[in-house]
Each structure stands twice: as structure tokens, then as C-alpha cells.
Amino acid sequence: xxxxxxxxxxxxxxxxxxxxxxxxxxxxxxxxxxxxxxxxxxxxxxxxxxxxxxxxxxxxxxxxxxxxxxxxxxxxxxxxxxxxxxxxxxxxxxxxxxxxxxxxxxxxxxxxxxxxxxxxxxxxxxxxxxxxxxxxxxxxxxxxxxxxxxxxxxxxxxxxxxxxxxxxxxxxxxxxxxxxxxxxxxxxxxxxxxxxxxxxxxxxxxxxxxxxxxxxxxxxxxxxxxxxxxxxxxxxxxxxxxxxxxxxxxxxxxxxx
Amino acid sequence: xxxxxxxxxxxxxxxxxxxxxxxxxxxxxxxxxxxxxxxxxxxxxxxxxxxxxxxxxxxxxxxxxxxxxxxxxxxxxxxxxxxxxxxxxxxxxxxxxxxxxxxxxxxxxxxxxxxxxxxxxxxxxxxxxxxxxxxxxxxxxxxxxxxxxxxxxxxxxxxxxxxxxxxxxxxxxxxxxxxxxxxxxxxxxxxxxxxxxxxxxxxxxxxxxxxxxxxxxxxxxxxxxxxxxxxxxxxxxxxxxxxxxxxxxxxxxxxxx
Numbered sequence: 001x002x003x004x005x006x007x008x009x010x011x012x013x014x015x016x017x018x019x020x021x022x023x024x025x026x027x028x029x030x031x032x033x034x035x036x037x038x039x040x041x042x043x044x045x046x047x048x049x050x051x052x053x054x055x056x057x058x059x060x061x062x063x064x065x066x067x068x069x070x071x072x073x074x075x076x077x078x079x080x081x082x083x084x085x086x087x088x089x090x091x092x093x094x095x096x097x098x099x100x101x102x103x104x105x106x107x108x109x110x111x112x113x114x115x116x117x118x119x120x121x122x123x124x125x126x127x128x129x130x131x132x133x134x135x136x137x138x139x140x141x142x143x144x145x146x147x148x149x150x151x152x153x154x155x156x157x158x159x160x161x162x163x164x165x166x167x168x169x170x171x172x173x174x175x176x177x178x179x180x181x182x183x184x185x186x187x188x189x190x191x192x193x194x195x196x197x198x199x200x201x202x203x204x205x206x207x208x209x210x211x212x213x214x215x216x217x218x219x220x221x222x223x224x225x226x227x228x229x230x231x232x233x234x235x236x237x238x239x240x241x242x243x244x245x246x247x248x249x250x251x252x253x254x255x256x257x
Numbered sequence: 258x259x260x261x262x263x264x265x266x267x268x269x270x271x272x273x274x275x276x277x278x279x280x281x282x283x284x285x286x287x288x289x290x291x292x293x294x295x296x297x298x299x300x301x302x303x304x305x306x307x308x309x310x311x312x313x314x315x316x317x318x319x320x321x322x323x324x325x326x327x328x329x330x331x332x333x334x335x336x337x338x339x340x341x342x343x344x345x346x347x348x349x350x351x352x353x354x355x356x357x358x359x360x361x362x363x364x365x366x367x368x369x370x371x372x373x374x375x376x377x378x379x380x381x382x383x384x385x386x387x388x389x390x391x392x393x394x395x396x397x398x399x400x401x402x403x404x405x406x407x408x409x410x411x412x413x414x415x416x417x418x419x420x421x422x423x424x425x426x427x428x429x430x431x432x433x434x435x436x437x438x439x440x441x442x443x444x445x446x447x448x449x450x451x452x453x454x455x456x457x458x459x460x461x462x463x464x465x466x467x468x469x470x471x472x473x474x475x476x477x478x479x480x481x482x483x484x485x486x487x488x489x490x491x492x493x494x495x496x497x498x499x500x501x502x503x504x505x506x507x508x509x510x511x512x513x514x
């Protein structure tokens with residue numbers, strides 16, 4: 001494994017092309033104004049701009065970064081295979097997706113070997129549940145890699161509330177709502193503040209857990225943090241099924257210990 | 258308490274000055290390039306720019322924002338009182354600090370009442386253990402407030418590592434290292450990934466907890482994430498006493514559940 005901070009796997013023979021750098025770039029949570037200056041610069045400088053997306057759309061990360069992408073750049077849209085016909089728990093689904101990631105990494109490796117650095121756009125932050133990981137883990141032993149951090153959706157969502165997310169000695173738990181009920185409760189129990197992501201159809205289970213922990217009164221439901229269509233409501237008013245890009249924020253109490 | 262998303266406490270009588278808006282602005286963790294476009298714009302547009310700092314320096318937030326502050330703006334340096342002579346646990350220390358925050362809020366209220374919006378610079382993100390809270394909590398009932406989120410130091414630090422912070426169904430705990438040992442362990446126990454802030458002299462205690470939880474091998478010590486002087490080392494190589502702006506990052510394992 002490469003030493004931290006350098007991500008440089010080895011030396012280069014004289015006369016060969018210096019490989020490009022694989023750069024995961026956080027675009028921020030949705031509003032293009034919440035991108036960082038560094039992200040914009042790295043996107044504009046990159047010979048190749050890559051991004052994961054679903055068939056039929058170029059996806060959120062590409063939309064957010066649009067103003068910084070220049071006509072001369074090579075774009076690599078890494079389009080997820082359509083897998084509606086296979087249940088997500090099936091081995092064949094996982095095999096299909098993993099094969100897709102292998103192929104995506106190979107496409108980017110072709111550019112890197114040719115000396116063309118690749119900027120992989122990632123909503124939010126590349127190292128925070130980011131799609132960047134799928135190519136990063138496959139390529140990091142062979143190529144230099146860098147990560148440009150970004151603003152994450154939990155903070156964009158919390159910014160809509162009248163109370164800070166964490167203060168003083170509050171602890172914060174960030175958890176996927178898809179966890180089994182007992183593990184969700186265990187992850188939230190010791191914390192004063194929490195953010196629950198990937199809500200989907202999990203709200204009934206999540207409500208039970210928050211009720212048992214006495215956290216419901218501090219819980220807010222936020223859809224599409226930082227988009228124009230932002231909606232902020234107490235958990236009691238959240239819909240039955242939550243759309244993608246929605247999450248729950250439980251703000252802290254500012255405990256002193 | 259104001260409804261979420263609006264922070265608007267009431268209506269304005271015709272003929273009176275419309276009060277200014279109190280805006281907490283995240284400057285990011287240290288590198289000015291990691292500020293967002295929105296933060297830069299809000300700073301440049303604000304009649305008044307305020308920031309907390311220690312005596313003898315204008316502090317990190319002001320340094321990070323420097324390029325966006327214009328000659329014509331009013332600057333309010335909110336300078337912490339010198340309290341070296343009082344132990345921090347003493348009631349008189351707390352009274353002194355709280356009186357300082359009351360006075361800081363009053364100074365900003367003068368501007369807001371006169372119709373001058375105030376931008377309060379906050380390292381990282383205003384709602385993430387931010388100093389913004391001290392004036393926000395005192396003023397939010399009287400004035401409109403807004404928060405511009407920012408890149409937080411845990412993500413700037415994690416970006417230096419060769420492995421993502423959280424993947425798949427990992428949970429993340431963010432905790433202050435100053436917690437009593439039993440509570441620190443309880444907060445970290447259920448998580449796959451963690452960030453421990455406010456290290457100071459807490460490393461011996463923290464090491465014991467991480468050893469008991471089997472997390473030491475995945476723990477990295479990072480100083481001044483995003484400054485030129487960044488240092489990334491395994492926990493085993495961390496110094497006895499950690500300087501300010503240092504933290505520990507334990508990356509996740511990408512568990513599937």
C-alpha cells in the first residue's frame with residue numbers, strides 16, 4: 001500500500017511516459033456555488049473528466065461541474081449497467097456491477113498510462129460514501145492518486161436548521177439508514193447528534209429507533225440539501241417514502257463534559 | 258424558535274430600517290483554495306466581516322478569507338479575553354467568557370439593527386463545533402440568520418490517506434478527544450470509521466481506547482490538514498502531545514450489511 005500523503009507507487013524508467021494522476025474531486029452537495037476553488041481548478045486543468053451516471057443522464061456530479069468543463073477535454077461517462085431485471089441481493093447482480101467497475105477502471109487506466117491525468121467527479125466528497133472508491137481501489141497501487149475534499153450533504157442539510165449540528169462536547173454519528181434495526185440503534189445510542197442517510201423506504205424502522213432513543217423531537221427531514229427545491233420539515237411531517245438525496249439530521253445539545 | 262430554513266423572526270414596520278442578516282460563513286479547513294464560491298461571494302458582499310481571534314493575531318479564519326475582504330468593509334475582530342490566570346474549570350473563567358460572548362453579540366447587533374448585514378467567518382463549517390454558535394445562539398431570535406457550509410477538517414485530513422473514510426455501510430463517529438475515557442469508548446465502539454478531534458494531551462487515553470477496540474492499526478495522525486505543513490503518520494508515530502489543528506482519522510472497512 002502506498003505511503004500516506006504521497007500515493008506514489010514507484011519510480012519511472014527514463015524515456016517512458018510519466019503516468020497521469022487519478023484525482024477524485026468533490027463537487028459539493030448540489031449547488032455549483034458550494035464547489036471549492038480547488039475543485040474547479042482541478043476540473044478545468046484535467047485532460048480527462050470522468051463521472052459515474054445512470055443510463056439516459058449525465059448525472060448530478062457532471063451537472064454541478066458543468067461551468068468548469070472545457071470543450072477540449074475528454075469526457076468519460078461511466079454508465080451503470082441496467083440491472084432492473086436482477087434483484088440486488090443476487091450474486092449475478094453483484095458480479096455484473098463489479099465487472100462494470102473493472103471495465104471503468106480499465107478505461108481510466110488507459111488514459112493514465114498514456115500520461116493523461118483523470119479527474120473523477122464525485123458529488124459531495126470522494127472519500128465520503130463516494131463512487132470514486134470503485135476506481136480508486138482498483139487503480140491506487142499502479143497510479144498516483146489525489147483527493148480534493150468537498151462540502152458533504154450532512155453539513156449542507158444542517159445549515160438549513162436554526163441550531164448548530166454539533167457544539168462543545170457533542171459527538172456525531174453518521175449512519176446509512178439501511179442498517180439492520182439493532183445496529184442502527186447501537187450506532188446512534190451514544191451520540192448527541194446524528195445524520196441518517198440513504199433513507200429510501202427505511203423511515204418506519206428509523207422512526208422506531210429514534211423514538212426508543214428519545215431523539216425524535218430533535219430530528220429534521222431534509223430533501224435535496226442545497227438544491228432550489230430544498231424542503232426542511234420536522235421528522236413527524238416526513239413522507240412515507242423518502243426520495244434520493246434526502247436525509248435526517250438530529251442536531252446536538254451542546255453538552256459539556 | 259424560528260421555523261427551519263427561514264430564520265425570519267417577524268415582520269418589519271413600514272418606514273423602519275430592515276435589519277441586516279447574520280451570516281455564518283465556513284471558510285474551510287485552512288487552504289484558501291478549499292473555500293467555496295458561495296463563501297467568497299458572501300464575504301465580499303457583506304458590509305461587516307466579523308471573526309473570533311486571540312489577542313495579538315487576527316486568527317485563521319481571517320487569514321483564509323483574506324483575498325475576499327475589500328478595503329471598504331467594516332471588520333469586527335472579536336478578541337477573546339486573556340484568561341491564563343484563571344483555570345478553565347473555574348466559574349469565574351466561564352463567567353468571563355460568557356460576558357465576552359454577550360458583548361460580541363451586542364456589537365454585531367448594533368450593525369444588524371442599523372441594516373448592515375454581518376458575515377461571521379468560521380473555520381471549517383459554522384455548525385460543526387464552530388465559534389459562530391456563540392453569537393448565533395444569542396441573536397437568532399432577533400435577526401434573520403443564514404449559514405454557508407464549508408469543508409470540514411475531518412474530510413481534509415482523510416483526503417490525505419490512501420483509503421476512503423467511509424464506504425458502503427460503514428458508520429462514522431466524530432468525537433472530541435476530551436471526552437472521559439468510558440464515554441469515548443462508548444462513542445467509538447459501534448462505528449467502523451471515526452475522527453477524533455481536540456487531541457491536545459489526550460493521546461495516552463485515546464491510545465488505550467483504540468487498543469481495546471482494535472482500531473489502532475487503522476488510525477492515522479494528521480497535523481494541520483490542508484496547510485503546507487501537513488504531516489500524516491500512523492498513530493504509532495504520533496507525538497506525545499498533539500498541537501492544535503491535529504486529529505486522528507480511523508478509516509472504515511467498507512462493510513456490507
